[in-house]
Structures are given as structure tokens and as C-alpha cells.
Amino acid sequence: MPAASLAVTELHSTDSWAHDPLRATAEAWLAAGRAAQLVQVLSSRGSVPREAGTRMLVAADAVAGTIGGGHLEWQAIAHARERLHGGLAEPDDRHIVLGPTLGQCCGGALTLRTEALTPHSLERWPATAARFWLQMHGAGHVGSAIASLLAGIACRVQWVDERDDAFASELALPPHIERLCIEPAAAEVAQAPAGAYFLVLTHSHALDERITDAVLRRGDFGYLGLIGSSSKRARFVHRFEQRGIRAQDLARLTCPIGVAGVAGKEPEVIAVAVVAQLLQASASRSSAVISSTRTV
8 A cells, every 4th residue: 555545544544543531521520510611722823832722621620731831821721710700601712922912932823712611512622633553562661661651642552461460550541552461462463553553572582573573574564663772683683584574674673662862771761762752753654644645
């Protein structure tokens, strides 16, 4: 499948939507009868703290989400609470130029819409697009640290391990991260959607090799990261070459994993570097999608 076609397929797949914790909060507040105002960045121009579509919920005693913090957010919260006190429900749009109006140096402008949180406003809340679909193999220390970071990012994660007791029981995760205990783990590779990202960081080099082999043979992966050193990569690549894996697919194998320049082997440090690399890959792929679809 051509890159442009593959990218479009990904964007329209049911797997391309992520769990939205703020929307879940809105649903819970509505179900509990909690009065709140919904603040949304309706449009933006130039340098602004958050992009169009960003939302925040404001109740009399709580705030969920953020439109960027600072003076802009402080004023937006105050305005929303004035509306709550007055029982106002209809949308109120305000155009704000950050420099002259708020004394902020961002230099951009935006339009904020404030309205009552209602079933109707919830219906108009669009689904959140996932940045990427990831199948992560290995529930050890590094896998757990990566899962913790991905809990707050709009993505879809299938977290796989063959061991029943591998997953940390104390780690609470949102619905967009699915834990899956299955054997053989390599067989699960075939179930991932086209363009999926893969991270291989199991407790066993032999298992790492089997899973990585399965991903390389698919060829349609968006990213493939294998934990380990350059010497591990060289050993694995030599074996894969002997098995007939294509050179262009081997060239896309990332090992070691993580953005360059981040020193430290603590699981949490590795996790930060790896998640940054996943986001970089996602941003590059999104740019390629836009460029490809414009030329089709």
C-alpha cells in the first residue's frame, strides 16, 4: 500500500481514536448534576499557549484541563465562575489579543467560547485523535515507566507480556492502555493495525528476537524500537539478514531506543527519551501524511 494511502487508512480507522480523560470528567460531572462551564479555544492565530479545540472545565470549586495557564487561564476561570454564579448557559465568544489585552508576550490572538456544560455541548465534543497506535512488548521496569508516561498522552497502547505476574498491580492506567497476557507474544504482532508502532523490551533476548522478526516481516510498521545496545542491534541484524529480511526494513529498526543526548539508564530516564522519540515519529508521520495528501 502506498504511504499516502496507508496514512489515510490510519486516520480513518476506529483504532485512531484515543481515550479523552477530560471528556470522561465532563460525563461524570453531568451524571452527578454538577454545574460547570466549558471553556474552549475556538480559534487561534499566531503564538498562543494552546491550539484551537483545547478545552477546560470550570466548576465553582474545581478546574479540569487547561487552556495554557497564566493570566489568560486565570481570567477565563474567573469569567466562567461569574457565568456560573449568574446561571448563564448560552455560548459567549470573546476575542483576545494576548499582548495588548493581557500583557503576555506570546503575540498571538485567540477566541474563547464559554458555555454551560450540557448534554448538547457534550454531543458536540469531537473524538480525540490518537497520535499513534503502539504495541509494547515487555512489562518490566522500563515498560512500566513508559506506560506511566503514555497514560497522559492521546494514543492507543496494547501492552503485551507472556508472564501472568509481570504487570505491576499498583499501576493504575486509563482505558487507552490495554494490558494483554498472551503466549506466544510474537503471534500478537499480526493483530496490530497497519502503520502501528512497536516497542520490544522483554525480559529475554530470544523473545526480543522473535517479536522483532515478526514485525520486520510485516514491513508495514510505522516505528519499530528494540531495547538494547548497538552491539545487540548488529547481532540481530546479522541474523535477520541471513533469514532474508529486506535491507530497507532493517534500516528502519531503531536500536538503541530513545532520542539522542539523554544520558542515564534509569527506567524513568529511558522512558522519557523513548516517549519523546515516539512523539517525534508521530509528528514526522503526520507531516508526511499532510504533504502526501496535498499532492494526491
